[in-house]
Amino acid sequence: xxxxxxxxxxxTYLVIAALLFGLGIYGLLNRRTLIGLLISxxxxxxxxxLNFMAFGRxxxxxxxxxxxxTLFIMGIAAAEAAIALSxxxxxYRNYKSIDTEDLEELQG
Amino acid sequence: xxxxxxxxxxxxxxxxxIVAVTLAGGLIATNSVRLPRAVSGLALCLIGVAGLYYxxxxxxxxxxxxLIYVGAVCVTIVFAIMLADPCDEKRPGRxxxxxxxxxxxxxGLLVWGLVLLAxxxxxxxxxxxxxEGSVKVIGESLLTTYSMVFELISVVLxxxxxxxxxxxxxxxxxx
Numbered sequence: 001x002x003x004x005x006x007x008x009x010x011x012t013y014l015v016i017a018a019l020l021f022g023l024g025i026y027g028l029l030n031r032r033t034l035i036g037l038l039i040s041x042x043x044x045x046x047x048x049x050l051n052f053m054a055f056g057r058x059x060x061x062x063x064x065x066x067x068x069x070t071l072f073i074m075g076i077a078a079a080e081a082a083i084a085l086s087x088x089x090x091x092y093r094n095y096k097s098i099d100t101e102d103l104e105e106l107q108g
Numbered sequence: 109x110x111x112x113x114x115x116x117x118x119x120x121x122x123x124x125x126i127v128a129v130t131l132a133g134g135l136i137a138t139n140s141v142r143l144p145r146a147v148s149g150l151a152l153c154l155i156g157v158a159g160l161y162y163x164x165x166x167x168x169x170x171x172x173x174x175l176i177y178v179g180a181v182c183v184t185i186v187f188a189i190m191l192a193d194p195c196d197e198k199r200p201g202r203x204x205x206x207x208x209x210x211x212x213x214x215x216g217l218l219v220w221g222l223v224l225l226a227x228x229x230x231x232x233x234x235x236x237x238x239x240e241g242s243v244k245v246i247g248e249s250l251l252t253t254y255s256m257v258f259e260l261i262s263v264v265l266x267x268x269x270x271x272x273x274x275x276x277x278x279x280x281x282x283x
Contacts, residue, residue, distance in 0.1 A: 004112065004120025007163045014226035016127060016160065020134055020153070022219035027138035029211030035189060039137050039150050042181065046157050056241075057164040061234040063241030064249045067166050071250075074176045075261045079268035081181045085188040086272035092192040 013054035020047030034088045034098045041084075042077065049073045123163055130156030143189050151182045168243045 006012045020043055027040030049070040056066015092098050111117050133156055136149025158173040239245045250258050 004117050007123035010231055011227050015223050018219050018222035022215040023134040023138050025218055026211050026215035030208055035143050039146050042150060043134055050157060053161055053164045059231055059234060062238050064246050067169050067246055068249060068254055070169055072261055078176055079265055081184055082268050082272045085184055086276040088188055089191055089276050090278055098192050
């Protein structure tokens with residue numbers, strides 16, 4: 001039953017993190033609203049921190065490094081979400097829309 | 109070699125379930141048209157990631173993931189959806205099939221490269237682990253080795269709070 005011990009190998013976590021990262025990139029390129037872009041950015045960040053956690057658990061001599069780095073990523077992500085959402089609210093007040101195709105004032 | 113009906117076997121089964129929850133949540137978050145559904149998918153995906161952190165022998169980070177991401181970030185996004193009232197579904201047919209295919213291609217190439225890199229590299233195992241990575245050790249290293257970063261991230265969070273207040277305040281008295 002090799003499939004049941006997948007949780008003990010580094011490659012499993014790296015593949016899952018790569019899939020999360022790819023989903024985030026796909027959402028960033030495909031989404032049309034600013035909130036959708038923010039959700040995709042959160043997926044990107046969680047993929048990156050899963051990578052840090054996996055390397056810290058399996059490869060680093062000091063297992064705290066990966067966990068501390070992931071904590072800092074969480075703090076940065078919270079700050080990023082707060083700033084991005086207040087920008088979205090301000091954009092909505094000015095344009096009455098948060099669709100990326102309506103925000104074209106700088107488009108020549 | 110572990111059978112299904114041992115502790116390791118059931119743990120492995122639960123791991124597969126958590127992986128499925130994570131990927132399904134990510135798919136819902138990126139592919140659903142309505143934004144509340146996308147936020148629910150994001151919450152599901154982040155709960156799954158918290159489960160993966162638990163399997164990476166870090167229950168503290170799993171609790172923090174649920175507390176910060178599911179409890180704070182997702183709820184804030186829901187508040188922003190209520191305030192901004194996005195109308196994604198009102199204009200269908202605008203979604204270009206070519207752009208969807210292109211972004212799927214770019215993301216697929218990226219995932220393919222990363223997976224190839226992860227599976228073909230020989231990762232060297234560390235010779236010795238200097239501690240067990242418990243909550244006590246994390247707390248000590250946060251306040252000794254990483255104390256500068258710890259203080260800096262407090263400043264960043266303070267600036268984010270002030271900046272968010274200032275940004276959301278602009279334009280309120282125009283209407």
